Amino acid sequence: MSEQGGFTASARHRDIPEASVARLPVYLRALSGLADAGHVTVSSEGLATAAGVNSAKVRKDLSHLGSYGTRGVGYEVDELVHHISNALGLTQRWSVVLVGVGNLGHALAGYAGFASRGFRIAGLVDADPARVGERVAGLTVRSIDELAEVVTTGGVSIGVIATPAGAAQVVCDQLVAAGVTSILNFAPTVLQVPDGVELRKVDLAVELQILSFHEHRKSVSGAVGA
Amino acid sequence: MSEQGGFTASARHRDIPEASVARLPVYLRALSGLADAGHVTVSSEGLATAAGVNSAKVRKDLSHLGSYGTRGVGYEVDELVHHISNALGLTQRWSVVLVGVGNLGHALAGYAGFASRGFRIAGLVDADPARVGERVAGLTVRSIDELAEVVTTGGVSIGVIATPAGAAQVVCDQLVAAGVTSILNFAPTVLQVPDGVELRKVDLAVELQILSFHEHRKSVSGAVGA
DNA sequence: CCGACTTTGTGAATGCGTTCACGAACGCGT
DNA sequence: ACGCGTTCGTGAACGCATTCACAAAGTCGG
Ligand SMILES: NC(=O)c1ccc[n+]([C@@H]2O[C@H](COP(=O)([O-])OP(=O)(O)OC[C@H]3O[C@@H](n4cnc5c(N)ncnc54)[C@H](O)[C@@H]3O)[C@@H](O)[C@H]2O)c1
Ligand SMILES: NC(=O)c1ccc[n+]([C@@H]2O[C@H](COP(=O)([O-])OP(=O)(O)OC[C@H]3O[C@@H](n4cnc5c(N)ncnc54)[C@H](O)[C@@H]3O)[C@@H](O)[C@H]2O)c1
Numbered sequence: 394m395s396e397q398g399g400f401t402a403s404a405r406h407r408d409i410p411e412a413s414v415a416r417l418p419v420y421l422r423a424l425s426g427l428a429d430a431g432h433v434t435v436s437s438e439g440l441a442t443a444a445g446v447n448s449a450k451v452r453k454d455l456s457h458l459g460s461y462g463t464r465g466v467g468y469e470v471d472e473l474v475h476h477i478s479n480a481l482g483l484t485q486r487w488s489v490v491l492v493g494v495g496n497l498g499h500a501l502a503g504y505a506g507f508a509s510r511g512f513r514i515a516g517l518v519d520a521d522p523a524r525v526g527e528r529v530a531g532l533t534v535r536s537i538d539e540l541a542e543v544v545t546t547g548g549v550s551i552g553v554i555a556t557p558a559g560a561a562q563v564v565c566d567q568l569v570a571a572g573v574t575s576i577l578n579f580a581p582t583v584l585q586v587p588d589g590v591e592l593r594k595v596d597l598a599v600e601l602q603i604l605s606f607h608e609h610r611k612s613v614s615g616a617v618g619a
Numbered sequence: 620m621s622e623q624g625g626f627t628a629s630a631r632h633r634d635i636p637e638a639s640v641a642r643l644p645v646y647l648r649a650l651s652g653l654a655d656a657g658h659v660t661v662s663s664e665g666l667a668t669a670a671g672v673n674s675a676k677v678r679k680d681l682s683h684l685g686s687y688g689t690r691g692v693g694y695e696v697d698e699l700v701h702h703i704s705n706a707l708g709l710t711q712r713w714s715v716v717l718v719g720v721g722n723l724g725h726a727l728a729g730y731a732g733f734a735s736r737g738f739r740i741a742g743l744v745d746a747d748p749a750r751v752g753e754r755v756a757g758l759t760v761r762s763i764d765e766l767a768e769v770v771t772t773g774g775v776s777i778g779v780i781a782t783p784a785g786a787a788q789v790v791c792d793q794l795v796a797a798g799v800t801s802i803l804n805f806a807p808t809v810l811q812v813p814d815g816v817e818l819r820k821v822d823l824a825v826e827l828q829i830l831s832f833h834e835h836r837k838s839v840s841g842a843v844g845a
Numbered sequence: 846c847c848g849a850c851t852t853t854g855t856g857a858a859t860g861c862g863t864t865c866a867c868g869a870a871c872g873c874g875t
Numbered sequence: 876a877c878g879c880g881t882t883c884g885t886g887a888a889c890g891c892a893t894t895c896a897c898a899a900a901g902t903c904g905g
Contacts, residue, residue, distance in 0.1 A: 417828070419825065422807060422808070423809070443809070444809060445809035481835065483831055496726045496730065504722065506807065506823060507827075510824050510828065551831075574834065577823075582648070583649070585671075596644075597732060597821070601713075601738055604713075604801040605708045605709055605713055605738075605777075608776050611815075
């Protein structure tokens with residue numbers, strides 16, 4: 394009860410529905426485009442079009458951050474960028490360690506989107522002795538044995554796994570042990586993490602198979618004549 | 620009415636909830652692992668553990684494909700693989716065209732997971748004259764001008780976009796015009812597609828920003844002491 | 846052949862997310 | 876100053892997905 398007074402400003406962060414959180418980055422991108430195009434304000438309808446959703450969703454999502462719109466006008470673009478960035482924690486720079494500097498790892502290491510979104514690659518790590526020491530995207534590949542050190546000294550809180558599936562759980566455990574509390578997994582395997590560690594995954598094979606399902610469905614129902 | 624009799628076998632395909640479809644590939648992967656480990660049958664509980672979900676979800680999902688389990692025993696692994704593959708349309712080989720053979724495109728082109736899951740890369744396409752003609756992963760990079768031909772002669776129904784965001788909508792339109800009906804987009808931008816074209820996206824920046832949100836949330840609530 | 850045990854398949858309950866719909870609030874033109 | 880048109884913010888309705896919980900259906904040892 395007594396602590397409620399001190400919470401109100403930041404308490405909003407805590408109960409933003411996951412589905413809304415996932416759309417905030419998309420709004421942010423859309424807003425950048427609108428700002429570049431010279432828009433000072435934008436209506437929920439305008440932002441909705443730019444973000445590929447409907448306007449009710451935009452308003453509901455933004456309402457979780459606070460009341461920053463002006464009725465009859467819309468939202469001020471700059472202000473909204475600021476509030477969304479705040480909610481997503483993008484006002485600080487997060488450090489990332491990338492484990493597995495193979496085929497995909499090279500592409501990720503060289504990806505400009507990391508830096509431009511405020512994420513710093515604090516280290517590249519691989520288990521292959523032949524890869525350790527190689528310079529990739531301005532960084533030297535370190536040994537997996539040095540993972541804990543890279544995490545600690547680099548202030549790393551996010552780990553990206555781009556190793557083969559067979560190594561992913563081991564790497565995941567090592568990341569968690571080193572103190573990483575958020576993990577993005579590109580390996581096609583289900584990972585176990587303890588409570589308190591956030592896990593997200595990107596799985597190309599799954600995406601393709603979902604597309605396959607829809608192609609198949611179209612061809613089956615289409616063949617009948619409807 | 621007369622055609623209903625002919626429908627019953629395949630009609631199941633049509634009303635599988637999207638959320639279930641998205642899990643079927645994960646079950647498939649889990650079942651491969653179980654088969655390799657020598658399991659002949661598996662219970663919903665066992666499959667649930669392997670797939671990282673709960674058993675009720677597994678049973679509900681599988682029930683959409685038909686009644687292939689045996690009460691008191693579980694599901695026969697091989698049979699289940701067969702039925703899921705059928706439902707996902709993986710009994711046929713789908714051809715894919717990859718547009719944008721840059722940093723990420725190279726990694727995707729060389730990705731073994733394409734072929735091993737039954738997807739054939741029918742062509743690599745790029746707009747940069749310097750890239751056209753280059754050999755990547757056993758294929759020669761073709762010009763974007765030849766896209767329609769690659770799609771038609773290759774029997775391509777799935778397109779993968781790995782170009783910069785600015786070119787993605789144009790490429791998307793070209794793919795659709797060429798006859799592609801499913802698209803997987805890696806560029807960080809919202810794409811418009813006509814009805815009947817399936818669109819999915821993979822967005823690294825969005826994933827990282829979602830993780831950022833959770834890191835931020837942890838650090839804010841953690842600082843208070845609870 | 847039977848009874849105890851296991852596990853499926855599925856209605857019912859619950860929860861979450863989306864969409865609708867409208868009152869309240871604001872800017873602007875007159 | 877005031878009314879008009881626009882747009883936000885949000886309760887309520889709706890729909891989809893998840894989870895619960897259990898009867899039905901099978902196995903298997905004796
Ligand atoms: N290449 C793609 O386009 C692509 C697409 C989607 C998913 N993936 C997945 O991403 C992962 C990496 O793919 P890739 O094509 O880069 O494979 P890769 O074999 O080229 O690279 C894997 C790298 O991980 C390293 N590694 C292996 N075990 C390790 C360990 N225990 N600790 C640290 N590093 C270790 C290897 O030395 C290698 O450098 C795979 O799981 C793959 O399925 C790849
Ligand atoms: N590299 C990564 O790890 C990574 C990760 C996530 C997302 N992405 C996204 O994937 C896309 C590609 O990234 P990248 O790092 O490979 O960039 P890149 O610049 O290395 O490659 C882009 C390629 O697309 C080609 N291209 C440009 N316009 C084209 C057109 N109209 N038609 C055909 N080809 C065209 C270019 O010639 C180039 O070869 C970007 O949108 C990027 O944001 C990349």
